Amino acid sequence: MVLTFGGADVANPNKAKGTQWESDVRNYLNAELGLVDEYGKFLDPFDAHNVRRPAQEGAADVGDVHAVPFVLECKNVKRPSVPTFVRQAEVEAVHAGFPYGVAVVKVPRLNVRRGKVHFSVRTWTRVRLALGMDSREFAERYGFTASLRGLNTGRWYMTTELEPFGSLLEDVRKLRHIQ
Template structure:
């Protein structure tokens, strides 16, 4: 590939996609771009992700682009996934607005509360799995 910036960006996209697929399998996808409408680099519904591997960061611009892409993709949440220099993929930055964080957290908490009300045994299993994940960090 003759453009080194494009090659670096493509490597970052593959790394992030591989990392997400370790847990989410084929639910994490690289959407096909349709014409001139940009729908983001990676989707993991309900997220549309804008991936960036640049030496200097423009978080505001990344988020503006990610939010436009999420809207175009019909996804409710947008975030930028930014390469952190000299670190592995799992140490990259995930950048979102505080409003997005609040909406995503409210959705998660609502789902957990509904699970607890509907089936306390499944809720206990869910919490046990969360504890295992935290121990393996």
């Protein structure tokens, strides 16, 4: 028998930490985007823009948090493996039918808005081009830095924090006219 407390699995504290991080990311983005009232309730529960934690169904994982048009793979781990997390997010975005997948990694002892959001160079470029920005403008506006590890470009990624990612998400949504 496994005891649960507030929906978290007490028998697995790492799972509980991960679930809490997913909820923190979802709650932060909903508040930042003005989608909830002062009590955290959706202003419009049927709005496709609401950031949600989807129920996992079937064999194909669809990611931890859906922030249309992004799937967020949220990680709260001691030793992040960012390239692996980013690849996982991109696969899960395909499963969910979303165009973009990114990894959101908790930074110990910092506020949720300081969580690191990691993009593959390919996803970063696709989002940048969709917004019609050159590399420098995009990086400066949303606070991106590059991690270029060795000659294998599959291990390269671009990083910002959750706070500027909220602004990026808002800008992409305006562009896409998501309904």
